[in-house]
Amino acid sequence: MAGYTIRRVLWIIPVMFAIASITFALMHFVPGGPWDREKKLPASVVETLNQRYGLDDPLWEQYWNFLTDAVRGDLGVSYTFQDRPVTNIIREGIPKTAILGGIAFLIVIGVGVPLGVVAAIRRNSVTDYTSMVLTTLLASIPGFVLGIFLMILFSLQWHLLPTGGWGSPSHVVMPALALAALPTALIARVTRASVLEVLDQDYVRTARAKGLSSLVIHYRHVLKNASIPILTSLGPELAALITGSFIVESLFSIPGIGRLFVEGVFQRDYGLIMGMVLFYALVIAVVNLFVDLLYMLADPRIRYAASR
Amino acid sequence: MLVRTITTLFSILLILVLIAACGDDEDTPVSATATSIPATATAPALATPTPVAIQELRANLGGEPSTLDPQLATGLHEFSVIRQVFQGLLGFNADLSLKPVVALEVPTVENGGISDDGLVYTFKLREDATWSDGQSVTADDFVFAIKRLLDPQLGAPNSFLYFGIAGAMEYTTSGEVDDAALEALRDAVGVEAMDNTTLKVTLSEPGPTFLQLMALTYVYPVRQDIIETAGTQWTEAGTYIGNGPYIMTEWAHQDHITLELNSDYWGPMPNLTKITYRMITDPNSELAAYRNDELDLSQVPPGIEESITGDATLGAEVVRSLQLFTFGVFFNTTAAPFDEVTVRKAFAMAIDRDSWVDKIKNGVGLAATSWLPPGMPGYDPAVGSENAFDPSAAQALLSSAGFPGGEGFPDVSYAFVDAGEGSLIAEFLQGQFRDNLGIEVSLEPLDPPSYFQKVIGGRDFQLTGIGWGADYPDPESFLAPLFMTGSPQNIAGYSNPEFDGSAGPAFAELDQAMRIDLWQRAHEVLMGDVPVAPFFHNERFFLLKPQVQGLTLTPIDGAIPGDTMLGEVSISP
Numbered sequence: 001m002a003g004y005t006i007r008r009v010l011w012i013i014p015v016m017f018a019i020a021s022i023t024f025a026l027m028h029f030v031p032g033g034p035w036d037r038e039k040k041l042p043a044s045v046v047e048t049l050n051q052r053y054g055l056d057d058p059l060w061e062q063y064w065n066f067l068t069d070a071v072r073g074d075l076g077v078s079y080t081f082q083d084r085p086v087t088n089i090i091r092e093g094i095p096k097t098a099i100l101g102g103i104a105f106l107i108v109i110g111v112g113v114p115l116g117v118v119a120a121i122r123r124n125s126v127t128d129y130t131s132m133v134l135t136t137l138l139a140s141i142p143g144f145v146l147g148i149f150l151m152i153l154f155s156l157q158w159h160l161l162p163t164g165g166w167g168s169p170s171h172v173v174m175p176a177l178a179l180a181a182l183p184t185a186l187i188a189r190v191t192r193a194s195v196l197e198v199l200d201q202d203y204v205r206t207a208r209a210k211g212l213s214s215l216v217i218h219y220r221h222v223l224k225n226a227s228i229p230i231l232t233s234l235g236p237e238l239a240a241l242i243t244g245s246f247i248v249e250s251l252f253s254i255p256g257i258g259r260l261f262v263e264g265v266f267q268r269d270y271g272l273i274m275g276m277v278l279f280y281a282l283v284i285a286v287v288n289l290f291v292d293l294l295y296m297l298a299d300p301r302i303r304y305a306a307s308r
Numbered sequence: 309m310l311v312r313t314i315t316t317l318f319s320i321l322l323i324l325v326l327i328a329a330c331g332d333d334e335d336t337p338v339s340a341t342a343t344s345i346p347a348t349a350t351a352p353a354l355a356t357p358t359p360v361a362i363q364e365l366r367a368n369l370g371g372e373p374s375t376l377d378p379q380l381a382t383g384l385h386e387f388s389v390i391r392q393v394f395q396g397l398l399g400f401n402a403d404l405s406l407k408p409v410v411a412l413e414v415p416t417v418e419n420g421g422i423s424d425d426g427l428v429y430t431f432k433l434r435e436d437a438t439w440s441d442g443q444s445v446t447a448d449d450f451v452f453a454i455k456r457l458l459d460p461q462l463g464a465p466n467s468f469l470y471f472g473i474a475g476a477m478e479y480t481t482s483g484e485v486d487d488a489a490l491e492a493l494r495d496a497v498g499v500e501a502m503d504n505t506t507l508k509v510t511l512s513e514p515g516p517t518f519l520q521l522m523a524l525t526y527v528y529p530v531r532q533d534i535i536e537t538a539g540t541q542w543t544e545a546g547t548y549i550g551n552g553p554y555i556m557t558e559w560a561h562q563d564h565i566t567l568e569l570n571s572d573y574w575g576p577m578p579n580l581t582k583i584t585y586r587m588i589t590d591p592n593s594e595l596a597a598y599r600n601d602e603l604d605l606s607q608v609p610p611g612i613e614e615s616i617t618g619d620a621t622l623g624a625e626v627v628r629s630l631q632l633f634t635f636g637v638f639f640n641t642t643a644a645p646f647d648e649v650t651v652r653k654a655f656a657m658a659i660d661r662d663s664w665v666d667k668i669k670n671g672v673g674l675a676a677t678s679w680l681p682p683g684m685p686g687y688d689p690a691v692g693s694e695n696a697f698d699p700s701a702a703q704a705l706l707s708s709a710g711f712p713g714g715e716g717f718p719d720v721s722y723a724f725v726d727a728g729e730g731s732l733i734a735e736f737l738q739g740q741f742r743d744n745l746g747i748e749v750s751l752e753p754l755d756p757p758s759y760f761q762k763v764i765g766g767r768d769f770q771l772t773g774i775g776w777g778a779d780y781p782d783p784e785s786f787l788a789p790l791f792m793t794g795s796p797q798n799i800a801g802y803s804n805p806e807f808d809g810s811a812g813p814a815f816a817e818l819d820q821a822m823r824i825d826l827w828q829r830a831h832e833v834l835m836g837d838v839p840v841a842p843f844f845h846n847e848r849f850f851l852l853k854p855q856v857q858g859l860t861l862t863p864i865d866g867a868i869p870g871d872t873m874l875g876e877v878s879i880s881p
Contacts, residue, residue, distance in 0.1 A: 032757025039382075039789075040764050040796050041465050044481045048463035081561075082375035083540040092561055151593075155600040163597040164588060166563050253588045253597075255562030268757045 005293065012285045019281040020070065020274065024063050027273055034079040034268045053079060053271075066274060075275035080267045086275035090257060096166055097249070097256030100175055101241035107180035108187050108237060113230065115184075116191025117223065120199060132192075135185035144247045147178035151251075164253035175252040179245060183237040190233045194226040201225070227298045235291035239284045363879040364582040365856065367605045367868045368594045372562045372587050376543040378528040379457040379464050387866035390525045392567050392583060392874065393550035395575065397431050397450065397507070398523040400872060402860050404781040406519055409575070410437050410445055410529070410551070414519065426514035426818050427474075431522075433505040436574045437551060439531065445551045447501035449529035454499045454509075455479075456535075457526055460490075466526050469779065472515040474498030514816050516823050520780040553578050553875070562587055579858075579878035585868075595851075604853045604879075605868065610729050613849055614670040625851045630674060632863040633846035634681050634786070635775040637722075637737065641839050642801035645718055646770060649837055650709040655771075656695040656841035657702035658744035664736055665844060672849045676842035679786065680831055683863050686783040686824045692835035692842060699744040706745055714746030720770040723763050726753035733773055733843075767801055774799060775846065781864055783827035787811060791834055802839035855880045 033055075035046050050056040054065060069076060075086040119131040138146075154161040154174060161170050198204060199222060207217045244258020257276065264272035295302045369385040378390050397411040406414045412432045415421020421430050437445035454473070457464050458480045471477040475496040482493050498510030511518060521527070531549050538547040545559045553575065554567035567583040586602075588594045591609040598606030599622075608616050608626075617623045637655065639646035646652055661675035674682070677692040703713070711717040722737060724730045734751045741749045749771065754762065763769045779785045789797040793808050807830050814826035834840075848869055852859065857878045859870040870877065 030758075032755070032759070032761040034757070036757045036760035036765055037465070038756075038760060038764070039465070040760075042468050042481075042796060044460065044483070045463045045465055045467070047483075048460055052461075052463065080374050081372065082377065082380070082543065084561075089561070148592075151596055155596060159600060162602055163600050164593055165586065165602075166560070250590050251593055253563070253586065253590070253593060255560065255587075259589070260562065266755060266757075 005289075008289050008292070012282070012289075015285055016278060016281055017067075020067065020278055021063075023274060023277045024066065027268075027270055028059060030268070032268055034270060036268070049079075053077075055270075070274075070278060075278070076271040078264075078269055078272045080264070080269045080272070086271050089260065089272065090275060090279055093244075093255060093257035093260055096254055097244035097258055098242045100172060100179065100254060100256065101238075101244065103172055103176040104179035104183070104241050105238055107176060108183045108241075109234070111180075112184040112187030113191050116188040116193075117195055117218070119188070120192045120195035121218065123196065123199075128192075131188065135188045137185075138181045139185035139189075141181065142247075143178045143182060143245065144251050146181050147174065147248055147251045150174045150177060164251070166253075166255050171252075171254075175248050175254055178248050178251070179241060183241065187230065187233060187237070191226070191230055194229040195222055198222045198226045224298065228295060231291055231294055231298060235287050236284075239287040243280050243283055361881075362582060363580045364584060365580050365605075365874070365877060365879065366584045366586070366603050367871075368588045368597070368603055368607075369565070369585045369867055370587070370594070370607075371589050373565075376548065376556075376559075378525045378530060379453060379462065381525060382465050383867075385867035387525055388868045388871045389556070389565060389567070389585065390528065391552075391866065391871055392554040393548065393552045393556055394525070394528040394530075395437075395550075395552045396523055396525070396528045397433075398519060400523055400781075400862065400864060402862050402873065404862065404864065406523055410434055427511050429509045429511070429518065429522075430502075431507040431509070433507065434574070435505055438572065438574050439549050439551050440555050440570050440572070441549050442572065443531075444504070445529060446504045447507040448504075449531065449551075450507050450527070451499050451501050452532045453529045454527050455494055455497055456530065458497060459494070464526070466779075469521055469524075469526065472511050472513065472518060472521075474510045474512040476512075514818050516816070516818050516820070517780065517782050517784055520782060524780060554583060576875060578875040580874060583874070598851055598853075601853075604856050606851045608849050608851060610669075610732070613672050616851070617670075622851060625854060627848075627850055627852045627859075627861075627869070628672070629848045629861045629869065630682060630863065631846045631848055631865075632681050632683055632778040632781060633775060634676055634679055634842055635733075635773060635844050635846065636676070636679060636840040636842045638772050638774050638800045638840050639838070640767060640770050640772075640801060641803075641837075642767065643770070645709075645711075645720065648709055650705050651711075652838040652841070653695060654702045654705035654709065654745060655741065656838050657698045657705065659737065659740050659841060659843060660697045660699075660744070661843060662697065668732070668736060669844075673847045674845040676845045677835075678831075679834060679840060679842050680783055681786075681845045681863075684778070684781065684783055684786065686828045686831065688828065688831075691828070691832055695835065695838060695841065702744055703746075706747075711747075717747050719750065720747070721750040721752045722771040722773070723752040723754060723759065723769040724773050725756050725759045727756065730773070737771075737773070764797075764799060767799065772799070773843070774840075777846075778864065783824065783831065784814065787827060787830055787834065788815070791830075791839065800839035802834075802837065804833060804837055807833045807837075 035041055035049055054062055066076065073087065077083045077085050078089055081089065115131050115135070119128040122128050151163055151174060155163045161173055165171055204217060204221055207221050244256045246258050246262040248254070249256045249259035260272070261276040264276060369388060371385060373381065373386045373389060374383060375381050376386060376389055378394055381387065381390055395409045397409065398406050398414060399409040401407050408414050410433055412434055413419055413421065415429050415431060417424065422428070433445065433447055439445060454470070456462060457470065458467050458476050460480050460482055467480050475493065475498055479493040479497050482490060500508050502508050529551060534547055534549050535542050542548065545556050548556045553570055553573045555570045556565060557568045558566040564587060565585040569578070569581045586597070588597060591607060594603065594606050595609060597603045617626055637659070639652050639655070641647055665671060665673050665675050677696050678687065678689060679692065680687045706712070706714065722734055724734045731753060738749050738751055741747045763772050776786060776790065788811055789795050791798060791802045791807060792811050793803040810826045810830035810833065814823050814830065817823035817826055850869055857880050858876040860873050860876060861870050862872045865872050
């Protein structure tokens with residue numbers, strides 16, 4: 001397992017390199033640059049700016065400079081936010097997006113998994129139908145519509161929560177719910193399906209015949225064996241939640257990285273775009289690795305060959 | 309595209325909710341729309357030294373400032389902050405006349421502030437003006453700021469506005485020179501401190517709008533010692549030392565900025581003790597925050613004005629004011645088919661501007677046939693009125709240009725920024741040209757940087773829509789950059805020696821009446837040539853909580869209505 005882990009960690013390096021190269025190329029092919037403004041900048045100003053940010057160097061040199069700096073952990077400076085280092089900007093935004101995503105993830109696990117298990121165990125009961133109608137509904141309402149709905153109820157009708165911003169737990173409630181809705185519904189459905197499949201297995205029938213309590217059966221035999229598909233779905237959801245959502249962050253004015261990234265693209269802030277893409281790639285790679293390792297814990301039959 | 313669809317859906321949903329909310333109050337319809345600001349409270353100009361209670365104004369900047377550096381900032385939301393933390397030599401009154409701020413008086417020839425040849429300006433500074441850390445504001449601070457603005461290494465976008473200063477252009481555009489040569493060019497710039505409180509500025513030619521330029525944020529003083537130690541990050545709270553009535557105590561990036569009263573401020577003490585600027589990017593969220601009493605001011609998202617004025621509570625909180633702003637349809641005059649003035653005229657006369665304002669905008673804004681907006685010196689509603697909506701005349705012109713009923717007209721497209729109201733305007737114009745000329749104009753939505761590169765930078769377009777606001781309240785700011793031959797901002801590629809013949813002398817004319825007259829002549833020539841078909845003048849349409857008293861609006865406000873002068877604003881309990 002140690003060998004496998006090391007190999008996977010090392011694989012992250014070429015993956016990041018490929019992503020950095022593709023992003024760099026795409027960014028420079030898209031029309032419009034960071035200095036194309038509403039009022040045309042004088043040529044001398046553009047020249048100065050290109051010089052300062054090294055944009056007058058040949059592309060390969062810019063690329064090389066970026067890579068060598070990135071390896072040292074320096075992602076460069078933002079062009080739109082007066083030379084603020086991209087690492088600082090990301091570092092300031094991450095905690096907010098991550099807290100929000102983390103809480104949403106807890107909702108996903110805490111509500112989605114039990115909901116799916118209960119629905120499966122009480123298959124074709126009123127509980128099952130109710131939970132499936134609810135999850136279908138949650139899965140089909142876009143996050144921002146749900147967000148507006150929550151805002152209207154909690155802020156405009158009852159005046160219980162602020163409409164947006166950051167700084168207190170009350171700021172987190174609505175965006176976390178809006179973020180969690182869709183993944184909760186998906187996880188509930190995945191859980192229901194995989195639990196149903198396990199419930200029909202012979203070993204569950206055997207366990208029942210042995211006279212084990214249903215709690216033990218469900219916890220030890222069913223849920224554990226049903227967990228692989230759930231883990232597979234949870235991994236990407238976690239990555240998506242902690243990297244933030246432009247729509248939810250804009251709606252609730254969250255100073256996180258989800259909003260920042262999209263704005264960076266709109267402004268052709270090359271520094272910010274490269275930094276954010278690399279960061280996202282790293283998060284997704286690490287979360288995937290983590291999920292793969294969890295498989296082994298969930299199912300001892302899964303062994304990753306160290307070499308083949 | 310996705311974002312736009314989402315925004316549209318969002319607006320529709322919010323409209324429905326607002327209408328539903330209004331439904332409850334239908335028994336008491338309120339038709340009145342506040343067109344004026346609540347009367348200024350009798351607030352004393354000089355408040356008592358101990359502020360009685362916290363008076364906080366909460367407004368939305370609409371986004372994170374790119375920079376708060378006075379020399380670099382060009383965004384309206386950036387001005388909203390800078391104007392509270394810094395003070396310039398001069399400032400604007402509500403009627404856009406100049407007032408002295410750090411200067412003791414506005415220089416004139418009579419008071420000896422301007423030399424007889426109009427080339428040398430002498431500013432006497434107040435001796436009591438201080439920075440928020442207690443140091444005195446000196447003439448050297450202004451010299452540093454102006455030379456910093458012009459520094460080729462800084463790359464300030466608006467340095468070119470000050471090229472009238474002797475040696476300025478040579479310094480800013482010096483290109484590749486060695487340090488000693490650069491130093492010499494810097495020293496040659498005509499700005500010097502005669503003593504601690506006397507600043508002398510020498511121009512290369514008389515500049516009738518020079519004093520207005522000296523009231524803009526670009527030449528607000530900054531502290532050399534701070535910038536040299538803190539570097540580009542000096543604009544963070546803590547090192548952002550200003551000479552204005554407020555101190556920035558917090559800049560929570562992407563979230564909010566807090567300004568608190570500078571208790572040692574040397575000028576007239578404002579009433580507000582605290583200003584909180586939020587950074588809500590979604591206009592619908594801004595309105596929700598206002599309705600939840602988190603904001604004292606909010607813009608109204610376009611399209612829902614009617615449901616707001618119809619609301620019993622919100623309707624009474626509406627404030628409207630016309631801005632010095634014109635939106636127009638620009639023609640690429642350098643290429644067929646819009647190199648023909650007849651064709652341009654036909655298109656200009658095919659736009660039913662009243663229908664836009666009345667039916668689409670619910671009466672917000674003003675139909676425009678003049679490029680100069682109302683309130684601008686030299687504005688004359690008659691100029692350009694010959695190009696008002698007249699479909700039959702438009703069709704006749706089109707026929708005479710060889711395209712009867714639009715037949716045989718080449719394929720043309722309208723390029724626009726796909727954000728805000730951009731697509732609404734585009735679709736309206738497309739309908740107008742189709743219905744009134746029989747011409748199908750294709751639409752070309754672009755994201756901002758692509759648009760700026762293609763249309764503004766590359767003049768690769770046939771038709772486009774551009775809104776123009778004044779850098780400073782003078783016709784020069786509206787006419788010269790856009791329409792003088794060879795100007796970098798000349799989007800339409802317009803060139804007429806007659807226009808240049810009026811505009812050129814106007815730049816140096818010191819007699820105000822004659823100068824305005826010259827600009828008026830240039831404007832008449834322009835409207836006869838129609839490189840732009842004026843479409844509408846913008847109107848601010850926003851909500852203001854009734855407890856906010858004494859807000860004075862000016863046509864040159866930043867992102868927050870009234871932010872040019874917040875000194876008289878107070879919050880009634």
